Structure formats: C-alpha cells, structure tokens
Amino acid sequence: MTMLLDRTMAVAVPCAVDGAKEILTEGALGFVAALHERFDARRLDLLAARIERQQRFDAGEMPDFPAETRHIREADWKIGPIPDDLVDRRVEITGPTNAKMVINALNSGAKIFMADFEDATAPMWKELVEGQVNLRNRWLGKLDHTDPDSGKYYALGEDPAVLIVRPRGWHLIERHVTAQGLPVSGALFDFGMYLWHCAANALAAGSGPYFYLPKLEGRHEAELWSDVFAFSEEWLGLERGTIKATVLIETIPAAFEMDEILYALRENVVGLNCGRWDYIFSFIKRLGRSPDRLTPDRSAMTMDKAFLAAYSLRLIATCHRRGAFAMGGMSAAIPVKGDEDANRRAMAMVRADKLREVGNGHDGTWVAHPALVQVAMDAFASMSGANQLSTVPGDIPGRDAMLTLHAGERTEAGVRENIRVAVQYIAAWLGGRGAVPLYNLMEDAATAEICRAQLWQWLRYEALIDHDRRFSRDLFEEWLADELRNLGDGPNLRPAALLLHELATAPEFEEFLTLPAYEMID
Numbered sequence: 330m331t332m333l334l335d336r337t338m339a340v341a342v343p344c345a346v347d348g349a350k351e352i353l354t355e356g357a358l359g360f361v362a363a364l365h366e367r368f369d370a371r372r373l374d375l376l377a378a379r380i381e382r383q384q385r386f387d388a389g390e391m392p393d394f395p396a397e398t399r400h401i402r403e404a405d406w407k408i409g410p411i412p413d414d415l416v417d418r419r420v421e422i423t424g425p426t427n428a429k430m431v432i433n434a435l436n437s438g439a440k441i442f443m444a445d446f447e448d449a450t451a452p453m454w455k456e457l458v459e460g461q462v463n464l465r466n467r468w469l470g471k472l473d474h475t476d477p478d479s480g481k482y483y484a485l486g487e488d489p490a491v492l493i494v495r496p497r498g499w500h501l502i503e504r505h506v507t508a509q510g511l512p513v514s515g516a517l518f519d520f521g522m523y524l525w526h527c528a529a530n531a532l533a534a535g536s537g538p539y540f541y542l543p544k545l546e547g548r549h550e551a552e553l554w555s556d557v558f559a560f561s562e563e564w565l566g567l568e569r570g571t572i573k574a575t576v577l578i579e580t581i582p583a584a585f586e587m588d589e590i591l592y593a594l595r596e597n598v599v600g601l602n603c604g605r606w607d608y609i610f611s612f613i614k615r616l617g618r619s620p621d622r623l624t625p626d627r628s629a630m631t632m633d634k635a636f637l638a639a640y641s642l643r644l645i646a647t648c649h650r651r652g653a654f655a656m657g658g659m660s661a662a663i664p665v666k667g668d669e670d671a672n673r674r675a676m677a678m679v680r681a682d683k684l685r686e687v688g689n690g691h692d693g694t695w696v697a698h699p700a701l702v703q704v705a706m707d708a709f710a711s712m713s714g715a716n717q718l719s720t721v722p723g724d725i726p727g728r729d730a731m732l733t734l735h736a737g738e739r740t741e742a743g744v745r746e747n748i749r750v751a752v753q754y755i756a757a758w759l760g761g762r763g764a765v766p767l768y769n770l771m772e773d774a775a776t777a778e779i780c781r782a783q784l785w786q787w788l789r790y791e792a793l794i795d796h797d798r799r800f801s802r803d804l805f806e807e808w809l810a811d812e813l814r815n816l817g818d819g820p821n822l823r824p825a826a827l828l829l830h831e832l833a834t835a836p837e838f839e840e841f842l843t844l845p846a847y848e849m850i851d
C-alpha cells in the first residue's frame with residue numbers, strides 16, 4: 330500500500346501491518362513530514378559533524394570541556410520544573426514495545442517504564458507500528474493482550490508505571506516513510522507518532538509526553554531536540570515545556586558537555602542517565618583507534634573503575650547542581666532459570682550495582698526484568714526521600730579520570746565470548762528481537778556493539794591475547810568458525826556471522842552495526 334498525503338509525503342507499507350490504519354493517519358504523517366522538512370537537513374549535518382570529529386580523534390585529539398561554553402558551566406542556573414509524576418524515579422524498567430511486555434512492565438511495580446524503540450528493538454516495520462498502537466492503547470485505556478501460545482490474558486493493573494518513550498537515535502532512518510523523496514529519521518518518526526497520538530491523552534490522565542533521548546554526541550544535537558520540542562509543542566498547541574525528556578549520556582563527547590546539554594534543553598529536560606553500555610562502546614569507537622588504547626575483556630570494564638566510575642560521579646554532581654535527576658543504568662545480570670546458585674549470584678550482582686549507585690548519589694536506576702524491580706527498590710530504599718536532588722557531591726572527577734582506561738587482560742575466553750554474543754545477538758536482531766538473554770546476561774544493541782567493536786579494535790592493532798599471542802585475522806576466522814559450529818543451525822546465524830566478519834575485518838570502523846543490519850531486514 331502506498332499512501333500519498335501531498336507531493337512531499339509518501340508512505341510505503343510493503344506488507345499489511347496490524348494497526349497501520351490507526352497509526353498512519355493523515356494528521357500524524359503530516360506532522361512527521363513537517364518535522365522532516367524542518368529538521369532533517371540539520372540532523373544530517375550533525376551526523377556528518379560526528380565523522381569530522383572522529384577524524385580529529387583519530388589524529389590524536391582527546392575530548393575536553395569546550396572553552397567556548399565555559400560561561401554555561403560556570404553560571405548558576407537550573408532546569409525547568411519537574412512534573413509530579415516524575416519526582417520519584419527510584420526504579421525504571423525498560424523493554425521492547427510488544428503488548429505483552431508493555432503490560433508486564435507497566436504492572437511490574439517499577440515507578441517508570443521506558444518503552445524502547447532503540448537498543449531493545451530491532452526496527453521491523455511491523456514491530457514499530459504495533460509498538461505505537463500499544464502505547465496509544467495504553468492512553469486510550471484499552472491496552473490488553475491474549476498470548477496466542479499460552480492463552481494467558483494480560484491487562485493493565487491498578488497502578489501502572491509512568492510511561493517514558495525512547496525513540497531511535499539520530500543515526501537511524503525509517504525507510505518505510507519517505508518525505509521529499511527521502512526516508513525520514515527513525516527518531517523523528519518514533520517521537521512524532523507517539524507525541525501526535527498520545528500527548529493529549531497522557532496529559533488528560535495526569536501524566537505527560539515523556540521521552541528518553543539516546544546516543545547524543547553533544548550540545549548541538551541537544552539543541553536540535555530542543556528545537557524539535559519547541560516546534561512540536563507549538564504544532565500541537567501544547568504549552569512550552571510540556572514535553573519532558575531525560576537524556577542518556579552514553580557517548581564520550583556528550584560526557585564532556587553534560588552542563589551544555591542540560592542548558593540546551595532546559596525548558597524540557599528533567600535529568601540525565603548513565604547509559605553505560607553505549608558509553609563503553611563509544612569510548613572504544615571514538616578513542617580506541619590507537620594501539621595504546623586497547624581495552625581489556627568486556628567483563629573487566631566495570632562501573633566502579635576508571636572512566637566509567639568517573640563519568641557517573643560527574644553526571645551526578647552536574648545534574649544535582651542544576652536540579653536534574655541523575656539516573657543510574659542497567660546491570661546486565663538477569664534472573665537465571667533452573668539454577669538457584671547462579672540465580673542468587675545474578676541477584677547479588679544487581680543488588681551490589683544498585684547499592685553502589687544509590688551510595689554515589691543517583692536518584693534511581695534501570696532494571697531489565699520484572700523480577701529485578703524489588704531488588705533495586707530495596708537498594709534505593711536507603712535514600713531518605715524520593716530522590717537525592719538536594720545532595721550535591723563536592724568531589725567531581727576531572728578530565729584525566731574521565732579518560733582513564735580500565736586495566737585488565739584480554740583473553741581467548743573474552744574473544745570467544747565477544748564472537749558468540751555478537752553472532753547470536755545479530756541473528757536475533759535480524760529475526761526481529763532487539764533484546765535477548767545470552768549466557769545469563771541481557772544483551773541488546775549497545776552490549777553487542779561493545780563485542781564487535783572490541784573484535785575490530787583487537788584485530789586492527791593485533792592485540793596481545795593471554796599475554797603471549799597476537800590476535801590475527803587467521804585466529805579470528807578460526808575461532809569464529811569454531812563458535813559457529815558449536816552454535817549449530819539456528820535461524821539467521823550464517824548471515825549474522827557474515828556480517829560480524831565484515832564488521833570486524835573492515836578497514837574503517839562502521840559507525841553502528843544496526844546500519845548494515847537494517848539493510849538486511851524487512
């Protein structure tokens with residue numbers, strides 16, 4: 330089906346998708362077209378600026394706090410008001426947007442549910458449209474679901490979590506919707522559709538249109554979102570500042586502009602979040618193209634050390650000085666079925682992670698699974714109130730600490746784990762699942778990016794493995810073949826392995842694995 334709104338907006342829907350008629354309305358598409366017309370050229374310029382900046386990093390420049398924005402960092406100012414239903418964000422559950430998981434997450438007892446079109450979603454057209462239908466139904470009061478396999482009925486409980494939606498990052502497109510002959514941005518599509526269909530109903534229910542903004546690389550990208558918000562509020566007749574956003578600090582350039590990002594979005598922002606997994610990925614991608622910046626095994630890169638500890642402490646101090654929430658992040662440990670000891674260890678890992686976060690001053694945290702809500706809630710019960718906004722830590726880590734790499738080893742086990750996880754994750758993604766349990770951990774786009782980025786880095790610089798062996802293309806291909814053999818015949822494993830091989834051996838680092846992977850779906 331192709332729907333033409335006017336000469337500039339065409340929607341091509343290659344297969345009949347449930348709910349398309351409800352979501353792809355003339356009004357909603359007209360709004361997305363207006364966003365595209367006004368903002369897409371700027372989005373593309375900002376993506377090009379990322380690549381130019383990368384060339385400077387490759388030439389040896391290291392990130393620093395920009396001199397030209399010193400006045401913003403040094404001046405006293407605060408962000409705008411925080412809505413009542415966002416004051417207590419102790420535990421936020423995240424997950425994809427299918428009906429069952431949306432209902433389970435909203436009923437999980439968490440304060441917030443972040444419905445995710447980014448790291449936890451493989452952007453199949455069907456999933457995206459159905460996701461928007463589910464979110465719209467939540468605000469229409471008609472969200473329910475019967476599982477076709479088990480026959481179990483799901484409906485919203487008495488006290489659902491507050492809903493926040495994470496649109497895709499600026500780098501992704503939505504090829505099923507074109508305007509002026511070009512695919513629209515995935516971010517503007519996800520944002521625009523949700524805002525158009527849900528803002529009024531969310532406000533009428535005493536909540537509001539709330540968003541998480543992923544993968545920003547600095548203040549200019551935040552300024553773009555700010556302008557998108559101002560334009561959208563006017564288009565929909567909403568009071569300025571009605572849209573509220575929490576920005577993920579999950580790239581190294583953004584971590585050096587946290588004040589500036591809050592300032593750019595001050596009418597709309599309510600907090601920042603430590604997106605630790607993408608942050609590790611960004612650290613490798615942006616600064617790791619050098620033989621003296623080789624990372625250790627993924628498992629050695631923990632939040633209590635080096636650049637990760639430094640950035641989370643700096644984020645807390647920065648946010649609280651400006652009256653903004655300092656949200657913690659996601660521990661990848663998830664419940665382990667059928668092994669009590671392993672399950673206890675997983676719970677202990679999550680508990681320790683959350684206790685560290687609350688002890689450092691975070692106002693709340695993320696969990697990946699309903700069974701972890703209470704664990705996190707118990708850890709955050711040590712706060713004296715609903716948040717720690719009034720605590721401003723004095724000791725703020727500086728540039729050197731923020732650029733300090735983790736010490737640790739690279740091992741054959743670490744290489745093989747990266748191969749296994751990346752192949753299985755990409756295979757799942759190609760099959761339409763954006764988050765999967767692998768080896769007792771939650772894996773999603775961000776965690777898988779770390780695996781393939783490390784493989785590229787270690788290959789490119791022939792890293793020492795287990796102290797005495799240089800990693801090489803031969804070794805990589807041998808271990809990839811081994812791991813593939815051990816995995817057997819699952820769906821999409823072959824194309825996933827081919828893509829991983831291409832990504833790991835490419836002369837130039839691919840910005841996101843989801844870009845070539847998107848060419849392989851739908």
Ligand SMILES: CC(=O)SCCNC(=O)CCNC(=O)[C@H](O)C(C)(C)COP(=O)(O)OP(=O)(O)OC[C@H]1O[C@@H](n2cnc3c(N)ncnc32)[C@H](O)[C@@H]1OP(=O)(O)O
Pocket residue numbers: 422423424425429430431433434445448449606607659663664696697698699764765766770771772773775776
């Ligand atoms: C780096 C980042 O960006 S983190 C944020 C992005 N990542 C995520 O959001 C991951 C969210 N988590 C998940 O997708 C899942 O928990 C996984 C993939 C990690 C594990 O999935 P599974 O092994 O299928 O979970 P499991 O079988 O234990 O699920 C048990 C029940 O809990 C539900 N459940 C599990 N996780 C969630 C969740 N995050 N939200 C809502 N419900 C959930 C399941 O739907 C299932 O419900 P049912 O009993 O009614 O059938």
Ligand SMILES: O=CC(=O)O
Pocket residue numbers: 448577579603604605606607608658659775
């Ligand atoms: O989005 C969260 C992350 O850790 O990445």
Ligand SMILES: [Mg+2]
Pocket residue numbers: 448543544577579604606607775
């Ligand atoms: Mg992320």
